[in-house]
Amino acid sequence: MSFGESAAVFKARAKDIGLSDASFAKLEGEGLTTMASFAFCCHFNPSASDEKPLVELVTKVLGAPPSLKEMSCFRRLFAEAYATVASDIRAQVEMTDESAVKKLAPADRAERLREQQGRLAGLVLKGHHEPGDSLVDRAVGIYEADRLQYIEWQHAVSRQHELMSGLKKDQSLALDSSGALKMQTKVAVQTCDVSSDMFVRYALVRRGLALEQANILAFKLHDELLEKYMHYRMMEPPPSYARVCLKQIEQADKQFFLLLAEHTRDGIKVKAGKRPCDEAFKTVLSSAEFLAMLHPRPLAVHAGGSGNADEEKGPPLKRPRKGPGKGKGKGGAKGSANGRVPAELLAMGCVSATPKGHALCFDYSLGKCTRTAKHQRCERGLHLCAVKNCHRGHAAKDCPNKAVGAADEAILDPEPAGDNDRPDNSSCFPPEPPLKVAKLGDPVAPGMQFSTVAVFRNLRSPLHQDSFNSSVPNIIAPLSHFQGGEVFVEHPDGQDSEVLEGTTHAGFRLNVSESCWAFDAKHCKRLKPAIGRMNRACPGCASHEPWGLTATNEWSTAQEAAHPTPLCHALCDVFEHVAHQRQQPLGAAQPVLARAHRQPRGRLRPQVVSEYASVVSCTLPHLPSLNGKRCLTRSLPKVPAGSKLLRAENRGDKGVFCVFGVFRDFVEFVEEASRLFHPFDSLAQLPDYLTRSLFEQLVSSPTDLCKARLLKMQRWRDRAKELEPFEAKLREAMHPQVRQVLAGKRLCLLEEMAKDIQWPDTELFAEIRSGFRLVGCLKPSGVFRVGGALGALSEDELMQQSAVRKADLLSKIAQAKVDENAQQLFDVTMEEAKQKHWLEGPYTPQEVDQMFQRWLPVRRFAVVQRGKLRPIDDFKESLVNIACSTSEKIVLQALDHIIWSLTVLAHFYRDRGAVDFTLSSGERLVGHVHKEWAMVKATVPLEVATLDLKSAYKQLALHPLDYDKSVVTLKDPSSGSVTCFLMRTLPFGALASVHHFLRVSFLLHAIGCSFGVSWAAYCDDFPMVSHATVSTSTAATIKAFLKMVGFSFAPEKCTDFSQQVDVLGVTLDVSDSACGLVKIRNKQSRCEELAEALKTALEAKALVPCELPSFIGKLQYADAQIWGRVDHTSRLPAQLALT
Structure with missing residues (x-):
């Protein structure tokens, strides 16, 4: 509520000015209880010379002529009321996002607190229960803005906290909405403690009191919300579920206010005696979107620790083990059967260690170990067969129990078995195309030659280009029934379009689910998501819990089947697809990373321009010379100096595998940035x-x-x-x-x-x-x-001053000297009246007096522009312009x-x-240039x-x-008399x-x-x-x-x-x-005029005052054509230097 609408402020100011209680009671009897009602109770302007309307008002209110003291008090009170209301109206019109929150007057603040304390008899508004001034001011600011906003728990401070901690004023330089540099002062209050249940309850009680004082939400309803939070906080969770923590309640609180804001889009100010937030409170409180945020959540799969609910930890779920375990603790492990095995041995069904954990020599199993062996052991491991469950004294390649055809099935494995020292983009495939898979290409493209066969399942990729592929086209064919999964291939003559990262690309959309397609992989392409079969087979776990019920009357397999890995991957794919459609960035799971004591890596939002122009990988005999920023000090083949080492991997005798990021130079960076999508391209x-x-x-x-x-x-x-x-x-x-x-x-x-x-x-x-x-x-x-x-x-005030203004203007016109343009101006005016009928006349002032009881003359003068006379009517001089709002x-x-x-x-x-244009309503206009x-x-x-x-x-x-x-x-230049015309x-x-x-x-x-x-x-x-x-x-x-x-x-x-x-x-x-x-x-003419004006000013080293506005106007106009919107900002240093 503004100062002009506050009855408490009006009463306090009246007493401070010196108005007696009896006189103020008579004002209240007439219904004049606020600054706004008092300022508009009569047609009087404090700057007017005639205060007759005010005297009549005071006499009517008091019932008798006022004394000098009373008149003085009323005159001052009316002037303050008029100025206050004018300031409130101006503040509402000129309000911006940068406007500071208006603070309540002390009288209004005390009145609201007093009225609230009288209503809430069972609650003592002192100490931890009294909301701070900053909290109440923020709530009132939300009400004045008429848009619901969320008040964080830590900002719901008490008055006691404000007095003890004090206020901190931070001053900084900032640019306002017009581009001007200004000194900005922010008053910061130290946040309150919300680390425990009691502190949170205190904070929410203060927030509810502040919202009621601001007339946004009843305290009774807010207290009902608080009790619901505490109920869920103290509720015992079901087995394998964590207790509702304060962080979860805070998220639910934000969700509640978000839903409440959606129900009050029309505003939160009181309408017809009812608060909109009160009307929508019950609906939001019982909504499923809100209550779902308060339900207990399942414990994390690998969460350790004590199981404290506030830390969102719990006992680990039971998972089937894949081996007997290490058994000896730290330092006691001998090996693992799941270690990294070469692809040749993995195809034979080999493992890396015996069941007891003893490592095996891979070279011996391949028949090529030349090291000295003692007691069937070399420095690499035991000289035993590496085939699983064999481990006898012969090589794996000669073992009768080795797996046959394992390479044919490896292509269907969900994860690659080994890289085999091949490039990264092909290490996910087997060493050579199996014969049965290669035969799949015969019915699709008979006689086609190819080097790689890949089987994909729901593969998605961004827009990319395989520049190093051969010129032979790629063939893509469906192997199962699915929906979606189109391949978008960019081409300038394409009939389809895709909007990627704000840029529209033309091309062809290939529907792979219906037929086979051939395309050139050197064109930019993008693979879209597909929806395939939802069922998945068991991934081949070594063991499962036995079927049946446990001691707690739960299914023993319920925990391990709750969220299988394929189901989790499928759900993540769905969420990622929806987030991409809504253009919402995906970040790391911060609570999981924090629990694992890992710093989140990467960026929450993608870079506008990639950091590196290219990424080059190579194998070097040793690690190259680097500076403190891990950048090359000397150039390498295909890697210039200054490139950054991103990753290095020691591969033994083969050397060090290094990956370098090659930076762009300045010109390349500017060229890349110029090709990006700019907001101006959206035609906003x-x-x-x-x-x-x-x-x-x-x-x-x-x-x-x-x-x-x-x-x-x-x-x-x-x-x-x-x-x-x-x-x-x-x-x-x-x-x-x-x-x-x-x-x-x-x-x-x-x-x-x-x-x-x-x-x-x-x-x-x-x-x-x-x-x-x-x-x-x-x-x-x-x-x-x-x-x-x-x-x-x-309009009434304007016409009340018309008599005085008319006499002044007629006298000024009659005494004006006749210049060289006077006759031409009069002739043009007569032409407008007689031929064009824009005016009616001529008349004498006396004749106009007979037509109108009150009227205002408008002085006409001439302005010559490029040799042409233009008549101008001065409505500013006659005060008509200031009577227009x-x-x-x-x-x-x-x-x-x-x-x-x-x-x-x-x-x-x-x-x-x-062509893809988006209108302000969100409608898209999509088509192609004819x-x-x-x-x-x-x-x-x-x-x-x-x-x-x-x-x-x-x-x-x-x-x-x-x-x-x-x-x-x-x-009239010929007669010297004043002539009038009526404007039509x-x-x-x-x-x-x-x-x-x-x-x-x-x-x-x-x-x-x-x-x-x-x-x-x-x-x-x-x-x-x-x-x-x-x-x-x-x-x-x-x-x-x-x-x-x-x-x-x-x-x-x-x-x-x-x-x-x-x-x-x-x-x-x-x-x-x-x-x-x-x-x-x-324009050439403007340039010549400006050059002549500058030349004259430089030669004379002076400026004529009457020509200064025209000179500055020409200079600023020409300057704005060069600098545009930067013009004002570019002049700020000079302005600051002058001041």
């Missing part, structure tokens, strides 16, 4: 209707695009004829002056076209028909950004839209491929043209209620005129885009972009559309489509657009 700053227009131009052929424009234009022309009776009836209902200004406008047709594109500004057409207002609070259109400014005067901020991005459209069209016309554009792309570039509306403001009418506030007044159209110089006209301009822009035209709107200037093949159609479509709805454009200002055009103060050169290049530079 373009409106949806312009994005749709670009998409339509790309996926349609030139003939289809022109035909679609003609058909749509003909449809609206037919509809215009049908609406003629309605148009005539609508014009008859208009005010005569408004009807005269809007002659020729088809408003019914324009309104239907706006509904066809679902234009959000539905109130625009009613305002066009009645005329636009110049004062008051302008209605939000839903087209512009939220922002704006508050007016300093209301807006709730929207207008940002013109016409040049950005044009440049963006040019770059998009140039890119796709040149490179073609798949092939006909490729036939003209090399010879015909893009072109640009401009179109200007003729007397844009004068095509819209002014509301009759504002005729008395827009009386154009100037001096939108005036040039009024703040409201800009807002009203841009609403119409943006509507015309959106409807034009629906015809498949790429153009932009900058007030009355409309630059257009088109391919030269359809430029004639583009220009004809826009001009026909404007004529159809009745808006006039200036033919003499329109430029034809060409490759170099001056538009919006810059020169666009698209002559090289076929090469993907768009050139932008300042």
Whole structure:
């Protein structure tokens, strides 16, 4: 709650100012209990000279004329109330994410605590139970933001904790939302202790009290949530399940507030006397998503320790053993039967040690051991047969019990048996293709030669390229029934598309589950996941627990069958696939790594640019010379100096196997970074209707695009004829002056076209028909950004000052000197009145007095631009502009839209491929650039043209209620008398005129885009972009559309489509657009003007004060064309140095 809405703050300020209790009681009797209600109880401005309204209010409240002291107190109280409410409104309008949390007033804070203590009689709000000021302020900030946020346990501090630990102020330099550098101060409170159950209970009680004081959630409901947490905490878990720990409760607490936030998306502020959080509390409390977080969890498989629930440990599950065990503890082990065995012996069914753990010599089993043996033992092991369960005095190769055909079955093993000193990418396969597996290729590709046969099960791989494969195509065929598993092969002529890491790739999607395919492995490809059979055979465990029930009346095989390894792998594959679809990164299991005392390796999110340009592996006779960062000090064959040693493995007599990461140089890194996807490539700053227009131009052929424009234009022309009776009836209902200004406008047709594109500004057409207002609070259109400014005067206050303001302005105009432009200005004004009928007149001030009881003159003056005189009406001087309030901020991005459209069209016309645009609603526009554009792309570039509306403001009418506030007044040079004219159209110089006209301009822009035209709107200037093949159609479509709805454009200002055009103060050169290049530079005339101004200033070593604004404006404009958005930031060091 803001200061203006607090009754406690109002009462405290009234007493501090000196208002008596009796006077304040009379204020409360009238219902004036807050700053806001008192500030808006009468039409009085503290800065006004006449305080009659305030005196009348005080007299009415007290029932008698106030004394000097009472009047002084009321005057001060009203001024504070007015300033407080104005500050609250400004803070709400200008609030950003960087705005500091507003603190409660001490009176309001004490009142809330006092009221809460009176309601909660059984709870003493002292010590550990009193919430801290920072906690209450944060809760109130959440309520003011109207969006539910989570308050962490450790931040729910007590008032006692704040007093004992104190506050820490951290100052730092930071950039605000506008790019300015500012000093930022953050007040940090030390977190409270939540390590035990009692501390957690205290913290949650304080959080519940703070949420109730902020009017977010009732304390009774929050206490019910706390009791549920403690119930699950103290509940005994089932066997083999861990007790619910505090960490699990904290996760459940976060899940509860997440679900509560989803149920209160419309806001958390009180509506109709009810709290939205209270209404949704019971639903969330009983939801399955929340309760599932509080259920006891199974103990970890290999968790050791005491089984403390807080550490999430438990007794290990029983697993079948694969051997007799070591038996002697540390240092007593002799060997393992599961040691690493060469592939030749493994194919014979050999092991590495005897059942008693004695190591065996592999060379002897292969018949090639040359070492000295004593008592059938050499330095490598026993000279016995290595075949399992044999171990006699002969070599394994001569053993009659050796396995036959083991190599044929090895290809189906889930894990490779050995690398056999082969490359890493082939070590997972047997040494040579077995004959029975090789025969599988005969029915698929008879007569095909191949060197490798691989059998995959649910293989997935990222986009990669096998550059070192032979030119023989790869054959891929299904061996079972499954779904999915497509292979995406990138190709520029492909009809399919895939979005990988934000980049759209064109290619072919091969459905392997239905048929066989052949493709070139040197193209980039990606394997997608498949769904195969769900059942799995026993992996061949040595032993199982006996079938039956245990002493605890549980199945003996339940624990070992709870989560078999294949099932775990399958579940992980599903979760990984879903996470990839939702673009959520997968990290390591932090609790498991922490329990194993291992530091997590790798990165949580992938690198934008890979760290190394390539990874090279080689075998060296010894470890190379490295520096302190494990980088090469001298170059090696194929490995440059400075490369980093990633891994080294000693392979005995063969040397040291080393893997090096080769870094990129600066140029290579920049080139790689320039090829990455950039957020600007997502067209996020373009409106949806312009994005749709670009998409339509790309996926349609030139003939289809022109035909679609003609058909749509003909449809609206037919509809215009049908609406003629309605148009005539609508014009008859208009005010005569408004009807005269809007002659020729088809408003019914324009309104239907706006509904066809679902234009959000539905109130625009009613305002066009009645005329636009110049004062008051302008209605939000839903087209512009939220922002704006508050007016300093209301309409009534403006007209109350009209008499004084009128006399001052008429006197100023009568005493003004006649300059060289006075006669031409008067002639132009007479032409507007007699020929164009934009004004009505001339009249004398006395005649205007007879028309209006109160009226405001608007002084007209002349501004000469490029040799042309432009009349300007000064509505700021007449105070009309400060009586206008807006709730929207207008940002013109016409040049950005044009440049963006040019770059998009140039890119796709040149490179073609798949088109994938995402709208603000999440809808995706997917297609391919039409092939006909490729036939003209090399010879015909893009072109640009401009179109200007003729007397844009004068095509819209002014509301009759504002005729008395827009009386154009100037001096007749011939007679020297003051002459007045009544304004009938939108005036040039009024703040409201800009807002009203841009609403119409943006509507015309959106409807034009629906015809498949790429153009932009900058007030009355409309630059257009088109391919030269359809430029004639583009220009004809826009001009026909404007004529159809009745808006006039200036033919003499329109430029034809060409490759170099001056538009919006810059020169666009698209002559090289076929090469993907768009050139932008300042206009030559502006450069010459700026050069002349700089030369004059440097020669004179001085600046004329009256010419300084124009000089700085030209300099900043030219500077912004070079630096763009960096312009403001680049000037910060100079500004800081000057200050």
